[in-house]
Each structure stands twice: as structure tokens, then as C-alpha cells.
Amino acid sequence: RVFTCGFRHKSSQGWDFTRRITRRKLILLEPRTGALRMATAQANEPPMSRPSTGRSSTMQAWETGLENPNVLDTEPIAVRGQSAGGHRQLDADGKDGDGDGKSGCGCLKSCKHGLQSIWRTRDTQDTKEDRELYIKTTLRELIIYCIFIIVLMIITFGMTSSTMYYYTKVLSDLFLDTKIENTTNNYRSVGNMGDWWSFVNGPLMNGLYWDTWYNSANFSDPREKNFIYYENKLLGVPRLRQLRVSNQSCNIASYFQGKISTCYAKYSYGVTDKSSFGLGNSTAWQYRSEEQLDGRSHNAEISSYDGGGFAVELSRDKATTQAILKELYSKLWVNRGTRAVFIDFTLYNANINLFCVIRLVTEFMATGGCLPTWDLRTVKLLRYVEPMDYFILACECVFMLFILYYIVEEALEIKKHKWRYFRCFWNCLDILVIVISTVCAAFNVYRTVAVGQKLTTLLQDENNFPDFDFLSYWQQQFNHGIAITVFFAWVKIFKYISFNKTMTQLSSTLGACAKDLMGFAIMFFIVFFAFAQLGYLIFGTQVKDFREFQQSVFTLFRIILGDFDFNSLQTANRVLGPIFFILYVFFVFFVLINMFLAIINDTYSQVKSDLSMQQNEFEMTDYFKQRASRMLSKLNLRRDKIVDIQKAIQSADLNNDKQLDFEEWRAELKQRGYADGEIEALFAKFDLDGDRVLNEEEQRQMHLELEGQRENLDQMINSKQAANEELEPDDEDEMEADGDALPAAATAASTRTSGGGGRGRGGGRKLVSPAEFQVLVKRVDRVEMSIGDIVQKIDSVLLKLELMERAKLRRREAMTRVLDALSGMEGAGSDEAERSRRAEELMRAELERWDVDTATAAASSGLGRGADSARGSRELRSASSTSRK
Template identity: 55%
Template sequence: MQRCKRWLWGTTLTENTSNNRELFVRTTLRELLVYVVFLVDICLLTYGMTSSSTYYYTKAMTDLFVNTAGEGGVRFQSISTMADFWTYAQGPLLDGLYWTKWYNNQSLDSKDQSFIYYENMLLGVPRMRQIKIKNNSCKVHNDFQDEISGCFDVYNNNKEDDFSFGLINGTAWTYHTEKEIKGSSHWGLLTTYSGAGYYQDLNRTKEESAVALTELLDNLWLDRGTRAVFIDFSTYNANINMFCVIRLLVEFPATGGAIPSYQIRTVKLIRYITTWDYFILGCEMVFCVFILYYIVEEILELRIHKLSYFKSIWNILDIVVIMLAIVAIIFNIFRTVKVDNLLGKLLEQPGIYADFEFLAFWQTQYNNMNAVNLFFAWIKVFKYISFNKTMTQLSSTLGRCAKDILGFAIMFFIVFFAYAQLGYLLFGTEVESFSTFGKCIFTQFRIILGDFDYDAIDRANRVLGPIYFITYVFFVFFVLLNMFLAIINDTYSEVKEELSSQKDELQFTDIIKQSYMKTFMKLKLKKEKISDVQKALHSGSGEIEFNDFRDTLKEMGHADHEITAAFSQFDRDGNQILDEDEQERMKIELRQKRVCLII
């Protein structure tokens, strides 16, 4: 049992390899080979869930619902007022959602089901939802109270309007909590919005949906209190087995105007249909076996080293990879069950809103998690190749200059954040890339890489703009960045010089050479033994007795048991004598063995 455990889970941390360089290299090599198989499996899993069709599906939906303009020239990205929103909703939106005719005006004959671009089935009905802010949610200055009758604050979750308004009856005029409509919060361009609000589900036909939109427009559904309008719908393409979950958002800030944004998630929610899908299923099973294998390995290492186990960054990385993998496995099972339930409900009631937003969001997070896990899995390869002197240069360089880099980083970010605050205060009111402090930080990183808009800075402040730009480039790019590179280069030179002067330890190539030499020596000895037996056969004439055969080979240094085994193999009648036929068979087999060894 102990031997089996060592063979399966023997690692450099479970074996005593501190004083045995050859055992260390051999154990590391075995770990590397097992890990390469695991890495290939996780790559197949990750890339097996993606397809180039995903991009083109997203592009097709973006072109149709975001970039297509209506008769009035309004497209989604050009919405700047509430009037523009209604023009878009009654024009490009309805035209894109409901396809009832071919390009030659012949009927699609799809009953009341819409197939967008003739290929993408609209699932259920679209939903339009708005979030409002209460009147007098902010305070008007005394000097303007006579002229300004109402005050609607910027969006805040605690100031949401939850009173019925307008026609009062119907979901569009009655407030619904996030729990009631099973909504979820959304991170917009201005702020994060809740999943509550007033909603109107459209219909399965274009005519009925147009009537519903006209009713909303005529009864002033959007007003001064409106802060955001969401349009949600989902499509399914059976050709590529992909779902496209679309959310169009128009934010109405307290400043007036409208800010459009959109989110299109193309995901694969139904997993197992084609032969390739079932191959990926097999890879998933292998992946589960590997995770179980590595869990046992880490437990064994933890039992041996206890708390000192966490001193190594590689051990922590092992745990991170395993934990992410376990979460991915659990979500995979949850997603499969959830999709089956949701599709079953949708097939029973095709006229309801198909809420795939929740699944699409978590599927996207699942894909992101797999991407991060695959990244860590590739980085972990360095753990197994670190026994090579050349491969340790990077880790040694970074480890040795860590303190110098830390001291430099403090100095760098003091200057960097000082310039970020200066840029925000100087240009924040006019230049979009400096409109928030966070954007300032990323803008300054882009300036270091040569990506900047100098004209916008110059227009914002004709005096301080050029001064800000010139001094920032001089101090950060020419001085600080080159100091950082100098620290790295100097440390690398020291590490490389030390490694070149060190005595060469046993390397991976040495193990291969040793194995090759051992195999070569075995083949050489075997070849010599065959030659000796052939000489013994040629030394006799006619029949060869066992005693003569044994005496000849013993003089050449062969053992009794080897001689007896070789003789009895061809002495079929057991009379201790090799006749001419038996000798001939022995010669033929010896020649064949010799040829095989030469090849």
C-alpha cells in the first residue's frame, strides 16, 4: 500500500529529495509528465466551450440592434433624449425583433414566432423596464424654489419611486420589487441599478407590441423621475447551439439627456448535443479525476509539512487552481439543471418573458473563472521546470530585486497619483478620459505606452495642459520608468553571473543521458552474450553435447543458469544433445535477435 501511494502521489514534497539530486529530478520529471496531461485536458475543456461563431453571433446582434438606424436617422448609440428613445423603440427595435417576411415580402410562415435574421428564434417576449426616482428627493436652493417646482436627485437605491402612476392598472404603472420579478442589479455607466421597477412585457407579434409602446408613449410612461430604461430579450440559434442574451440600457442622468449602453452575452447553455460535445464530456470526467488526484496529493503534502506548506507560493497556487476547479464543477451541474427547468417552463408558456439574464451572467463569470484558472495552470508549469538552472533566472531575479522594486514603487506611485489628481482637477470637466479619478489613472498608464490625446488636454487648459503633459512625460517616462528598468537589468546581470559560476548540478538532460547509457550498456552486453553463444555453436561439429557447450561458455565468463536456460530452450527432446536441426533453429533465432539489437 505504501509503495502504491509513493508511486501515485510521490512528489518532491512527499519524498526525501534534499540530499538526492537524482531522485529530485526524477520525481519532478514524473510530476511534470502527469501535469502536462492535466494541462492538455483543461485546455481541451476551456477551448471546447468556445467557438469563432460566438463573435459573429454577437456582431450580428450588435449591428442589428445597436448600429442600425431607423427612418428618422436615430440608432441606439445616437439616443440623446427621451424623444430619441421612443423613435428608436418604435422603429429599429420593433423592426429588429419581429421578422415576418422574406426580403421579397413573402411570408415566413412561422406563425407568431419571430426568427431574427431568419436563423435566431426570439425566446418568449421582450421586456421593457424603467427605474424612477421620487420627486423632492433632493433640496432646491431657497433662491430658486419659486421657479423650480420639483427636484429629482441622481439615482440612489433608497430614493427609488415605488408609487403607482399614470394609468395605475398594469405592470407598467405599478412598482415591483426585485424579488417579485426575479431581477438582478446592473452596473451601468453612471451607477449600479437595482432589479426592481415598472415593467411592460411586449407581445409575440409586431402589431401588438407597437400598440403597447404607443400606449406607454401617449400616457407619458417616461418622465423627469426616470433614471434608467432596460430592454431585455433573448434569442437562440440552433445551427450553432448558442444563446444570445441582450440588454439595452438608456440612462437618464439628473443633468438631462440620455446615455445609451448595451450588454450582449453570447453563451452556450445547452452543452451536450454533438459528438464533439460528448468528447468534451469525457474530458470533463477526466478533469474530475485529476482534481480528485491533486486533492489527495495536496492533503498528503499538508500532513507532512503542516503550516510550513503555505510558505511556498507554488503550494498556494495549487490550492487556488483546485478551488476554482471545484467551483467550476459545481456550477456546471447547477447550470445544466437550471437551463432544463427554464426551457421546460418556456415551452409550456411561450408568451412569457424568457429571463436568461441570470444564467447568462453566471455563465460569463464561469467562463471568466475558467480563463483565470487556465492562466494559473500555465503559470504553474514553472514549478516543475525550476530545477533547471536557466529556468530559475526569472524567479531569482524577481525575488532578489523585490525589496528594491517595493521601495521604487512607493516613490513611483506618490508621483503618479499626484499627477492623476492634478489631471482630474484640471481636465475633468471637459476631457472624458479625465472625467473620473479612476479614468485618470488608466489614462496616465496609456500615456506611458504612447496612447494619448494631447489636443484634448491642450483645449481644456492652454497653459497648464502642456505643462502637465511635458513634466509628466519627463519625470514618469524618462526618469522613473528607466530607473525601474535599471533595477531589473542590474539584478539580472548579478543573478546570471552567479549562476554561471556555480557548479553544475544534475540536470534533466543528464538524466536522459544516464538512461540512454544504461540502456545502451544493457544492449551491448546482450549483444556480446549472443556472440558468445554463436561462437560456442560454431566450435562444435555434428552434435553438441551439453557439457561441451557449458564448458565453452563458462570459459567466456557466463553463469551456469544462463547456459542451462539457453541450452534447454532448444533441446526439445531433452537428451542433453543438440542435433543439427536444433542447432540450426538456434542459429536462426540468434541471428534475428542480433539484427533487432542493431536496429
């Protein structure tokens, strides 16, 4: 592969050439003859007088080739084609650089490497050995994730505002809190069928139909009718729908079968009455399924109801609606078989671009009476109307790009770590955030299309009922999904700041006490659910908070937090109520909860103690101080270079003719260690007339520009030094002490790192902070204590080895004496009985002497030596028996 250096050079011999670098050779082009000469790159580079000139080894080899003509290949290479600049790129063999396809392969590798660098993370890179790479990767991940959080927050808070709350409150005051005429009741206090009909004919009708102004004047434009509060348009028409159960849906006790002929059970899907009743001549008296009504099931206070039923659409005209209601009232549309009545309608406010989908549900219980509930959903179904909405749209597009980015990132990590990837909690959290975000994005597209279709159908015929219940419900789920995503996204920040030990206290504490908490949780919930069942069975028929088992569980949790109603328990049962309350508070609140807190407190103390002895993976301030020091070093080098050139200008004019020709300039800068390329480029920049001589005006321009650059660098250096001083410790004495304690070798190494040559002023020494010093002191103390224990154990081992060696020598001497005596008796010709008796006497004497030595050793040196002596005595007795045999 061939690269052009970027500047042309005129040598003293009049050559006009372009530097071209190949892997092994340098090409010399001579346009006059159309020939190419090739200089071979030399392995041995010439010594450099300047530490750093920016020249590569290939550049220096090129200069070596110019100075030594013998290394030039004299064989010309033909040019097979020319580019726009009159040159054709050739490889080392004289072939076209694109001919063999290697250049394309290199480009693909470069593109692949560039793409991989985009998704570089701590999990895809080997950062254990390279600390600087670990820091850079962590900071890069944190910065990208912070941008992701900002975009997500803009999207989330762009979907909601306090206006939604006020919109909901205004409509709830109108339909829920307006008093029924001639009573003090409102919808919240409806208790029977008569109250419900009074609400429908009173507050509901007055709230839905606004036919005149507040002064009873008619609207000048008929299109202004049916604007609730003059601002909220009623979309389509309202709908009434009821669900019924059939007679004989329950069994009557045999004792009352002669007295009671009808029985209506509580609502369930199995006992739903789908037969026509009443007049049977309109949809109000005929059952329609959930598919026919395009409805959806609803979970209320008592039961869950499907989306079908007996439905009637009201009118946009108040008089017509009153006539419909009058007929329903007179024909007993609501009777004993009715179990739930739904009132559905939708409002839209163009001022704030918000929909409010309202559902008023009245459940008629099998016990008699009714229980009203309501659901007001204020949602923003038309997302893109105002300029701010389009900004949110742009943020959503950026958010999707982030999701694609993280999908690729997680895919690369899964490819590398396989199933081990899912063992990390943070990785599972990443997958969860990606899945929720993808589902929300898909619903966002679906919602935009579906709302457009519904509004198009509605505008064609306003007398239809627009069922926005489905869209509003899933819009709420969309909002909930985004809220959960934001929550998990904020929790995920701990993944990127875990390098700081303070930030890991929560996760470390929970991880350390997880097993203890799980064991304790079993014991806690056994007691807790026992009390929950006891409360439900005792007070469930009288106290609202214990009416269901799940309500009993929530009530007991509220008692733990101090929210309880003791009077209701005492009123329900004056004996068992106080006993239940006292026992629960004592065992659960005073005992179990405090045990729970004790486990966490003990673990937290241990974790905090361990973290105090642990050093951070890296200190953020130290990293930025090092970066600032490097920046100062580079700025100082640039400043010194400018000062060096200014001095060269003053001393280069050797003949004092106030004219600075190129040879004088080149000779002066060559002495200062500059390369020909730098000399040529700088001279050509100010040689405006191209005569290879700098006159007074050109020298003045050079001086002014260099002086301006030097002043700018001084300002930058001062600002960097001020910022660096803010990161340093406040205790100057400690800094000086730490600085004096640094060895000279470390100082020299720091100086070399800061830029070389001793000319950089910004490379400061790395000092030890007080916190690090305390940690090191504690570690040294622990090491000293451990060394003391180790020394004692080593002394004990050496003493035992010495005793074993002594015992071995004594055993050897005793055995030698016994064997010598036995050999002497055999030589004297003694009989067998005499030799046996003599051997036993020798053994007995040795044993007595050994026992005396054992007692003396035990008294003087302890049990260890006595044990060794006893061991030797046993071996001697064994030898005696062997000798006897």
C-alpha cells in the same frame, strides 16, 4: 511469505520439484512420497563465473543445498492442504502462509507504498542527497503537469471559438448600428427620450420580428416565424423594465423654491420610486421587486441598478407588441422620473448551439438627455450536444481526476511540512488553482441542471420571459475563472523548470529587487496620485478622460504608454493644460519610470553575473546522455550474450554427430558462466519433441531466432548511438582533449558502471562541455585570488607572532638583570636608600636601552614591532614601580 519461482526442474537424480522461497529456508517437494524437504539458505554464496546471471542469493543457496545433501533437513513436513497445482504454500515453520495474518499485513504495506509512490514529489521525498531521484522526480512531475496543461487547454478552447465573436458582431450590427428611420442616428447615438422611442418603434421592432422572407413572402410553417436572420430563434418574449426616482427626492435651493416645484435626483437605492403611476392597471405601471422578477442588479455607466422595477412583457406577435408600445408611449410611461430603461431578450442559434443574452440599457441622467449602454453575452449553455462536446466531457472528467490527484498531493505536502508549506509561493499558487478549478467544476454541474429546468419551463409556455441573465452572467464568470486557471497553470510551469538557471532569471531578478521596488513604489505612487488628483480637479468638468478620479488614474497610465490627447487638455485650459502635461511627462516619465527601469536593469545584471558562476541543478542533456549510455550498455550485454550462445552452439557438439544433447549443451554453457535455470529454459524452448536432444532442424531454428535477435539489437544500438551523438558537443577536438584528460580510474569506473566485464560498447565517458569548463576556470581564478589574500594575512599574523615572541624574551632578560642586581645589593648589606637609588639607576638604564631598541625596530620593521617594543617598555616601567615599592 512463500513465492513460487515459475518453472519446474528435473535433476539428474529424477527429482521433480518446485522451487519455493521463504525468508530463511527453501522447500523441496517430492510428489512420489508426498514429503517435503527443506534446504537452509546459506550465508556464504559460491563464487560465480559469470558477472550477472539474474540469480538471487536465495537461488544460489538452493543450488548449494542440492550439491551438498548434508544441509538438507531430513525431517519431513506434512502437507495440510493442496492448491490447484497440487501444492500448498507453507511458511518457514510449516504453517499455512495465510494463517497468521502476516501476509495480509504485508499486502497492506505494499498497497500503501504503491499509493505513496503515485504522489511522489520533490517536497515529499528526500531528494537532496540522491541526485538521480531528484532528476527522476522532477521529470515525472513535469510530464504529469504537461498532461494536465494539455487537458486544461482542450477544455478551455473547447468552450470558445471565433464563431462566438462573429455571432456577437452580427447581432450588434443589427440592434446597435441600424439607422433610425429618416435620421442618421442609431442606438449608439440615442440622446433623449424621443430618440429612444424612435429606436424602439423602428430598429428594435424590425430586428425582433421577422414575419416574412426577404421577398415579402409569408413563411409556409408558422414555427419559422421570429427567427432573426432566419437562423436565430427568439426565446420567449422580450421585456421592458424601468427604474424611477420620486419627485422631491432632492432639495431645491431656497432661491428657486418659488420658481421650481419638482426635483428628481440621480438614481440611488434610497430614492427609488416604488409607487404605482399612470394607468396603474397592469404590471407596466406597478412596481415589482427583484425577487418577483427573478432579476439581478446591473452596473451601468452612471450608477448601479437593482433587479426590480416597472416591467412589461411584450408579445411574440409584432402587431400586439406595437399596440403595447403605442399605449406606453401615449401614457408617458417614460417621463422625468425615469432613470433607466432595460430591454432584455434572449436568442438561440441551433446551427452553432450558442445563446446570445442581450440587454440594452438607456440611462436617463438627472442633467437631462440619456446615455445608452449595452451588454451582449454570447455563451454556450448547452454544453453536450455534438460528439466533440462529449470528448470535452471526457476531458473534464480527466481534469477532475487531476484535481483530486493534486488535492491528495498538496494534502501530503501540508502534512509533512505543516505551516512551512505556505511559505512557498508555488504552493500557494497550487492551492489557488485547485480552489478555482473546484468552484468552476461545481458551477458546471449547476449550470447544466439549471439550463435544463429553464428550457423545460419555457417550452411549456413560450409567452413567458426567460431570464437567462443570471446564468449567462455566471457562465461568463465561469469562463473568466477557467481563463485565470489557465494563466496560473502556465505560470506554474516555472516551478518545474527552475532546475535550469536560465529559467530562473525572471524570478531571481524580481526576488532580488523586490525591496528596492517596494521602496521606490511608495515614492512613485505619491507623485502619481498627486498628478491624478490635480488632473481630476482641473479637467474633470471638461475632459472625458478626467471625468472621474479612477478615469484620471487610467488616463495617466495611458500617457506613460504614449496614448494621450494633448489637444483636449489644451482646449480645456490653455495655461494649466500644457503645464500639467509637461510636468507630468518630465517627473513621471523621464525621471521615475527610468529609475524604475534602472533598478530592474541593475538587479538583472547582478543576477545574470551570479547565474553565470552557478551551475544548473542538473543538465537535461547530460541526464539523457547517461540514460542513453545505460541503454546502450544493456543492449550490448544482450547482444554479447546472444553471440556467446551462438558460439556455444558451434562448439558444444563434441562428438560431431550433428545432435546436441542436453549434457553437451549444459557443459558448454556452464563453462561460459550460465546458471542452470537459464540453460534449462533456453534448451526447453527449442526442444520441441522433448527428447532432450536438439537435432539439425531445432538447431537451425535456434540459430535463426538468435540471429534475428542479434540483428534487431544491432539496429537498436545504431539508432541509440546516433541519438547519443546528437547530444554530444560539436567540437570534436575539445571532446578528444576532454577525453584524454580523464584519468584512467574514472574511465575504469565508467566501464564498470556501463555493464561490467568490459563487454559493453555503449558506456561512453562523460565529457565536460565548454560552458562548464568556463565556469570551472572562473571558479579556479576566484579561488586563486582568495588564496593570495589568505597567504598575505597569514604572513602578517606570523610576523606579529614572531615580534611578540622576541619582545617576550627581551622582557624576560631585562627583568632577570634587574632582579639579580637587587638580590646582590641585599646580600652586600646596603641600606634602604642605597638600594632604592641603585634600583632606579638600573631601571633608567634599561628604559634608555629599551627606547633605543624601540626606535630601531620601528625604523626597520614598521609600526607593529615598535608597538610591541613600546608595550614592553610600559611593562618594564610598571615593574620598576613595583620594585621600588
